[in-house]
Amino acid sequence: MNYFIFKHKKTMTKLQLTFSLATFTLIANTAIASGNHAGGHDAPTIGEAGKAAQVTRTIQVEMRDTMRFVPANFSIKQGETIRFVVKNMGKLKHEFTLGTDKDLKEHYEVMKKFPEMEHADDNMLSVAPGQTGEMLWKFSQAGSVNIACLHVGHYEAGMKGVVKVEAKKVPTNGAKNDSHLSH
Numbered sequence: 001m002n003y004f005i006f007k008h009k010k011t012m013t014k015l016q017l018t019f020s021l022a023t024f025t026l027i028a029n030t031a032i033a034s035g036n037h038a039g040g041h042d043a044p045t046i047g048e049a050g051k052a053a054q055v056t057r058t059i060q061v062e063m064r065d066t067m068r069f070v071p072a073n074f075s076i077k078q079g080e081t082i083r084f085v086v087k088n089m090g091k092l093k094h095e096f097t098l099g100t101d102k103d104l105k106e107h108y109e110v111m112k113k114f115p116e117m118e119h120a121d122d123n124m125l126s127v128a129p130g131q132t133g134e135m136l137w138k139f140s141q142a143g144s145v146n147i148a149c150l151h152v153g154h155y156e157a158g159m160k161g162v163v164k165v166e167a168k169k170v171p172t173n174g175a176k177n178d179s180h181l182s183h
């Protein structure tokens, strides 16, 4: 059996996904076109794998066979490292994948073509029925990070969520502590 293993880290993600999707031009183009509102001028980054020593908070999430994450909406502050403790309450396998809306949609199109595809990365967690998984993630950029279960049918049925990352308060533009040399 041939598996398509997607080890997508940072820019590798897009390159590999784009490469794979190029084979399925029609579907891919549709997905890319419809997933285009997430950008600005800067490409959004969802953050990076977190370190245990930097965890600021633990958040519990349930995965249910009703194709829901409970809860599905989270509010955190920029710079926080979250320990997600994700419990699969159902009888089906589910996954917890972080990404931009666009990346998740693209990835989902690939999953539909290759439902048996194995994929693993720091930003995705696969949890068997009755099991609990953990993911540490550092949210380094303000904005929204999306959550999805990319198993075929699940994402479309609404198995998704959003992490709102509130911008860290910065004093003023360009202030780099250079005015702090009293004494």
Ligand SMILES: [Cu+2]
Binding pocket: 067, 093, 094, 095, 149, 150, 151, 154, 155, 159
């Ligand atoms: Cu699922």
